[in-house]
Amino acid sequence: MVGSEFEGKIFSHPIFGRDSVGVVGEFVSEEEGTGIVHIAPGHGKEDYEVGKKYSLPIQSVLDEFGKGNQNSIKYIGIFYEEMNKKVIEDLKEKGFLFREGEYEHSYPHCWRCKKPVVFRATRQWFIKVEDIRQDLIEQARKVEWIPDWGITRMESTLASKPDWCISRQRAWGVPIPYVICKGCGEYIWSEYAAEKIAELILAGEPDAWWEKDIKNFIPEDFRCSNCGSSEFEKRKRCS
Secondary structure, eight states, rough: OGGGGGGEEEEEEEOOOOOEEEOOOOOTTTTTTOOOOOOOOOHHHHHHHHHHHHOOOOOBBBBBBBBBOOGGGGGOOBHHHHHHHHHHHHHHHHTOOOOOOOOOOOBOOOOOTOOOOOOOOOOOOOOOOHHHHHHHHHHHHHHHOOSTTHHHHHHHHHHHHHEEOOOOOEEEHHHHHHHHTTTTTTTTOOHHHHHHHHHHHHHHHTHHHHHHGGGSSSSSOOOOOOTTOOOOOOOOOOO
16 A cells, blocks of 8 residues: 555544544655654644644643643643653553564754753744834844944844744743643733733842742733633743
C-alpha cells in the first residue's frame, strides 16, 4: 500500500478511542525511512504545518513544566518521561503494542542546562511594529545607549521587523498581565490587572505581580467567559 491510500481515512485512537484522520506528510524522505506514525501539531514545526493543511487542532499536551495538561486527558500532572512509560503500559494492557525498543537519535538540547528541548505550541504576544515603527525609532533615540553604537543596532532591528514577539517565556523581564483560567486553561487578557499593576508600581511596589495574590488583580465577580470558572492563576513567565 502507498501512503496516499490512508489519506482521509478515519481510524480509532488506540488509547482514547476517539476518531483520528489519516494525513499525508512529505517531510520524511525514503532514505530516512517511511511508515505510519502519529502526528502532533502542537509539538513540532513539520507536524504543525501538516496539521494546518488538514485543519487539525493545534494542541499541546504538556504544560510549561513538562507535565500533562488538560489536553493529555488521563495523563494530567504526569512528567513527560513518566508519561512515555504510562503510554507503553496502556498499549500493552489493550493488546496494541507489537514491539518495544530503544532508539538513540540526535535531538536539540538547551545550551545552558544541556537537557533535551521539548517543542510545544504556546500562545504568544506580538507587537505589530509596522504600525508604530517611526514612533519606536524616535523614542529609542531619546535613550542613552551604552555602548553608544547600540542605537544603530536597535534602529536597524526596528526598521526591518514587521512584528516583535514580546512573550519569550523567560523567568525574568516584564510580566504580561493576563490570567489563566484553572477550569479550562483559557488565557484571559485583563485590563483591570494591567491598571492595578501600573498603580502598584507607581506606588513603589515593582514586584507586586509576583508577590501579591491573584485576587489583587481581578474584580471580585470576575468569571471566565469560556467555562464560567472563578478560579485563576497568574502568568508565570515574562517577556
